Amino acid sequence: MSSSFFIKTKQNPKLAKKGKNTAVSKRKKPSSKYNEEISSDSETESSAEPKKRQTNVDYEYDETPQEKKLRLAKQYLEQLKEEEEKKAEDESFETELIAGRLQEQVLEQKGKLQRLIAKDILPPDASEIRVLRGHKLPITCLVITPDDKCIFSAYTLNGKKLHTIHGGRKGTEDRHVGHTAHILCMTISSDGKYLATGDMNKLIMIWEAETCKHLYKFTGHKGPVSGLSFRKGTHDLYSASHDRSVKVWNVDENAYVETLFGHQDIITGLDSLSRECCVTAGGRDRTVRVWKIAEESQLVFHGHEGSIDCIQLINEEYMITGADDGSVSLWSVNKKKPLSTVKQAHGCHGDAGLEQPHWVASVAALQNSDTVASGSHNSQIQLWKCGHNYRGLEPLFSVPLSGFINSLKFSSSGQFLVAGVGQEHRLGRWWRLKEAKNGIYIIPLKRKLLNSEEANVSEQ
Numbered sequence: 001m002s003s004s005f006f007i008k009t010k011q012n013p014k015l016a017k018k019g020k021n022t023a024v025s026k027r028k029k030p031s032s033k034y035n036e037e038i039s040s041d042s043e044t045e046s047s048a049e050p051k052k053r054q055t056n057v058d059y060e061y062d063e064t065p066q067e068k069k070l071r072l073a074k075q076y077l078e079q080l081k082e083e084e085e086k087k088a089e090d091e092s093f094e095t096e097l098i099a100g101r102l103q104e105q106v107l108e109q110k111g112k113l114q115r116l117i118a119k120d121i122l123p124p125d126a127s128e129i130r131v132l133r134g135h136k137l138p139i140t141c142l143v144i145t146p147d148d149k150c151i152f153s154a155y156t157l158n159g160k161k162l163h164t165i166h167g168g169r170k171g172t173e174d175r176h177v178g179h180t181a182h183i184l185c186m187t188i189s190s191d192g193k194y195l196a197t198g199d200m201n202k203l204i205m206i207w208e209a210e211t212c213k214h215l216y217k218f219t220g221h222k223g224p225v226s227g228l229s230f231r232k233g234t235h236d237l238y239s240a241s242h243d244r245s246v247k248v249w250n251v252d253e254n255a256y257v258e259t260l261f262g263h264q265d266i267i268t269g270l271d272s273l274s275r276e277c278c279v280t281a282g283g284r285d286r287t288v289r290v291w292k293i294a295e296e297s298q299l300v301f302h303g304h305e306g307s308i309d310c311i312q313l314i315n316e317e318y319m320i321t322g323a324d325d326g327s328v329s330l331w332s333v334n335k336k337k338p339l340s341t342v343k344q345a346h347g348c349h350g351d352a353g354l355e356q357p358h359w360v361a362s363v364a365a366l367q368n369s370d371t372v373a374s375g376s377h378n379s380q381i382q383l384w385k386c387g388h389n390y391r392g393l394e395p396l397f398s399v400p401l402s403g404f405i406n407s408l409k410f411s412s413s414g415q416f417l418v419a420g421v422g423q424e425h426r427l428g429r430w431w432r433l434k435e436a437k438n439g440i441y442i443i444p445l446k447r448k449l450l451n452s453e454e455a456n457v458s459e460q
Helices: 013-061 065-110
Strands: 113-115 130-132 183-188 194-199 204-208 213-218 225-230 236-241 245-250 255-261 269-271 277-281 287-292 297-302 308-313 318-323 328-332 340-342 362-365 371-375 380-386 393-400 404-410 416-422 439-444 457-459
Touching (some): 236 269, 269 308, 308 362, 318 362
Parallel strands (some): 362 404
Antiparallel strands (some): 130 439, 225 236, 269 277, 277 287, 308 318, 416 439
């Protein structure tokens, strides 16, 4: 028995196909809906995260008044701690700086300060050397003002002829005239106030350095005045002469103090620093002497084989000398013999078999350092490095310069070296170099390290 319940109803194929498609579409909708839900969920999560972060941020700043006071108190304590640490560092730095300066002053007073700067000095180019003209005759001496701004070489200063002190007339009694003979030496006080000059006429002239105004004339030497030096920090003046004596003067009071004797030949050079003493070179008596003014005593040193023509203190304990035997010697005031001697320091000249060493006409020392220089007439200036504890001399480099190097001075800062050059020797007319030109040569001394002086200080 058939029943309509079990009878399959025939469907239109198009409708069936349509229904199938509808079913498929119905099946796809959940998938689309599922995808949409995923997309919706991701959006919900992304939008939820800022809310969560916002909540955290709100939570961080949502603090009670007590917590805020505690937080501000901690910040204030941290700030105070940082300020105190910085202040302690600054104070420590200042203390170390002051201690370093005091240590340098103590070492300088003891004569044991040695700034190791020689290794940092670079040879200058020839184009960097500055030449100052103005002298018709060979330059015999020069000085640099303590501030390194001016150079006195009789009448040329500061790179151009600023002022001329004209020579006086022979036979006149006017005390305000200039020199009437060759000037052999000059010096300037450590405060730059006074300039002193000495000449072949046995006279010492005192000038106001700033204006070149003549102040005093000292007489008393019986021979040409060959050496002058102010005691550092004072206006006490030491003078040396071909009359073999050393005299002491007080420029402030325009007064003579005393005379010291001892050399057996003419004195060719003199130098001094802060101590109440001076050092002299005795020419052909072949001695170097240290004069202790207060004790009225002297120490005698021997070493050169020829006439000692120039001398310069490096510090209170050490000095450098040059002689006509061609040697350069390094001395200690506590040793009667040189610590080191370089023979034929500037080579030789003459025919084979008759060779003679070039005379050392001038020496210079950069105070409280390990750098010295020497000059001759072999067309070069030689710079030297003092070894550890001043136990030796090593050549650094040479600077080509034609003529007799009659005077050498380092600037106080050590930034340049000044050479007074002439066609003839400062003490006589034994030779004449026609190719040389009388003048002042300013030689720059560049360094590898700008702070080497401060970084390399050693106690000997």
